[in-house]
Amino acid sequence: MNYKPAKITLSSLVALIALVFILCLPNGLEAGFIDLDGDGINDQMIDSDNNGIPDLIQNKVAKSDNLPMVTGMSIALPDFGPAIMLMSSADRFRVRDFGSRAISACRSDFDMFFGGGNGLGTGATGGSACAGGICR
Amino acid sequence: MLLRIVTLLVLILPINSVFASNFDFEFGLNSGRTGNVLKDKSSLGDTYVSAFARTNYHPFASTQIRLQTEYTSYKNMSSLGSILYGAGGTYIPTPDSSKFQVYLSGNIQKLEYRGDDASLRTSDFNSSNWDASVSAGYNLSEQIRARAGFIFKSIGYGHEEIDDRQTKEIFSGLNLSLPGNNVLDIEGGYTTGNFEYVYPWTDFPQGDSVLIVPRSPIDSSEAYSVLEESKLNSYYIAPRFSRSLGQRTGLSITYMRRRFTNFNDDAFIYGYSTGRVSPWVSSYEGDAISITVKSFLIPKIIVSAGFGYWDRSYNNIVEAEAEQPVFPLTVLNNIQERKDFRRQLFLNLQWPTTLFTGRFAEPSIRIEHISNSSSINVYDYSDFTISSSLLVRF
Numbered sequence: 001m002n003y004k005p006a007k008i009t010l011s012s013l014v015a016l017i018a019l020v021f022i023l024c025l026p027n028g029l030e031a032g033f034i035d036l037d038g039d040g041i042n043d044q045m046i047d048s049d050n051n052g053i054p055d056l057i058q059n060k061v062a063k064s065d066n067l068p069m070v071t072g073m074s075i076a077l078p079d080f081g082p083a084i085m086l087m088s089s090a091d092r093f094r095v096r097d098f099g100s101r102a103i104s105a106c107r108s109d110f111d112m113f114f115g116g117g118n119g120l121g122t123g124a125t126g127g128s129a130c131a132g133g134i135c136r
Numbered sequence: 137m138l139l140r141i142v143t144l145l146v147l148i149l150p151i152n153s154v155f156a157s158n159f160d161f162e163f164g165l166n167s168g169r170t171g172n173v174l175k176d177k178s179s180l181g182d183t184y185v186s187a188f189a190r191t192n193y194h195p196f197a198s199t200q201i202r203l204q205t206e207y208t209s210y211k212n213m214s215s216l217g218s219i220l221y222g223a224g225g226t227y228i229p230t231p232d233s234s235k236f237q238v239y240l241s242g243n244i245q246k247l248e249y250r251g252d253d254a255s256l257r258t259s260d261f262n263s264s265n266w267d268a269s270v271s272a273g274y275n276l277s278e279q280i281r282a283r284a285g286f287i288f289k290s291i292g293y294g295h296e297e298i299d300d301r302q303t304k305e306i307f308s309g310l311n312l313s314l315p316g317n318n319v320l321d322i323e324g325g326y327t328t329g330n331f332e333y334v335y336p337w338t339d340f341p342q343g344d345s346v347l348i349v350p351r352s353p354i355d356s357s358e359a360y361s362v363l364e365e366s367k368l369n370s371y372y373i374a375p376r377f378s379r380s381l382g383q384r385t386g387l388s389i390t391y392m393r394r395r396f397t398n399f400n401d402d403a404f405i406y407g408y409s410t411g412r413v414s415p416w417v418s419s420y421e422g423d424a425i426s427i428t429v430k431s432f433l434i435p436k437i438i439v440s441a442g443f444g445y446w447d448r449s450y451n452n453i454v455e456a457e458a459e460q461p462v463f464p465l466t467v468l469n470n471i472q473e474r475k476d477f478r479r480q481l482f483l484n485l486q487w488p489t490t491l492f493t494g495r496f497a498e499p500s501i502r503i504e505h506i507s508n509s510s511s512i513n514v515y516d517y518s519d520f521t522i523s524s525s526l527l528v529r530f
Contacts, residue, residue: 088158107376
């Protein structure tokens with residue numbers, strides 16, 4: 001491998017920040033954009049079937065129905081009201097777990113958070129931390 | 137080993153049907169081809185298959201207890217096959233509607249390699265890990281959310297002469313919703329932990345004074361007995377900027393700076409190619425930046441792609457050159473600085489599907505390319521991996 005390493009210089013970082021601010025233009029979506037998991041997708045968009053694709057994107061609901069009021073740290077499930085008590089413990093835990101995603105992990109292990117996907121193959125195989133062999 | 141997976145499934149499925157409302161179950165299969173299994177100059181490619189099973193039990197809405205196992209098998213490098221067992225629990229006492237959130241979690245895992253190739257000493261790298269964390273968050277306003285936490289981790293390797301690596305970490309962060317569908321998230325943390333290393337100098341009494349001289353060559357049998365104990369501390373700061381690009385696409389840019397606060401220029405550790413275990417071989421300081429995009433533009437498919445760049449400096453290290461024995465180690469002649477520059481690209485395609493039975497299934501494909509340029513020849517490598525997987529949840 002003979003290439004000159006590209007150092008992260010202060011000037012390149014400033015250029016990147018400038019690009020980011022150029023991108024900071026309103027694009028017409030509703031106010032109250034929340035992104036606690038850092039994927040760039042509004043966490044407030046309801047995903048009632050928990051498949052990772054918001055209902056609005058799947059054309060399951062009208063746009064006006066897809067953004068509930070935000071309470072607590074955030075929630076992106078329909079307002080169940082008293083009916084939440086009829087849900088299984090597993091589903092109710094999933095609601096709490098989603099609301100806690102900002103505090104369930106930290107970014108000190110930068111490699112672990114880079115890579116997208118569903119996490120399959122990032123245990124003893126695949127991923128950026130372990131490639132089947134010795135994890136490094 | 138596969139029989140254990142099947143047995144676990146046979147036991148879990150009936151339980152799941154009886155207590156269906158409190159259990160959920162995940163099963164995954166992953167298969168791929170990697171061009172560089174060991175992520176080094178050897179560029180040994182292989183095909184692998186892994187199977188994963190996890191069951192989650194929720195006795196209450198606030199609690200999850202989980203069991204998991206993952207089995208990996210390689211077509212050619214069979215000694216790198218492994219099985220991982222794990223258990224864990226999560227407790228979230230605060231309701232989701234609360235402005236104040238508390239999150240407690242603990243996990244324990246055991247990783248065992250097949251280790252039937254003595255030359256790779258894979259059994260020395262068997263490990264038992266456990267971690268515990270407690271974190272809290274508070275919604276200061278609709279736009280500002282604060283968080284802080286503490287994590288304890290312990291990694292223990294199979295070799296009896298290697299002490300467990302233990303780290304304690306504190307972190308805190310702020311998430312800010314800015315105008316124009318932009319979010320700035322800033323996080324920082326500090327880590328402290330034990331550190332075992334070889335000190336290349338030794339005291340040599342000379343009359344009433346002490347002369348510090350290079351250590352005499354180290355034999356293979358002394359590799360671990362000469363280790364000295366200290367602390368290795370570091371801090372990091374990691375700002376992240378994210379925003380939507382239209383309604384169906386999200387962009388995320390993350391920067392991280394990590395620095396040791398007590399780096400010892402004189403200390404060195406054994407690298408993987410020496411066949412000796414050093415739990416600190418992956419500890420580094422440096423800068424990293426990543427750009428990822430997640431998109432729903434293709435109907436029913438989640439597309440995510442990203443680019444990452446790392447500029448890393450590791451502990452001073454000893455590595456073997458090809459065809460040359462490492463021991464006896466003539467200390468000062470073999471210590472090297474390790475600096476890596478790594479570029480990584482990935483592309484993920486996921487097809488989440490709800491089956492006619494109401495179960496969830498998600499086939500996915502992943503393509504990844506890594507280029508690593510290092511000051512140590514053995515870590516100068518590239519790798520291309522393509523894999524497919526299927527996740528089923530019910």
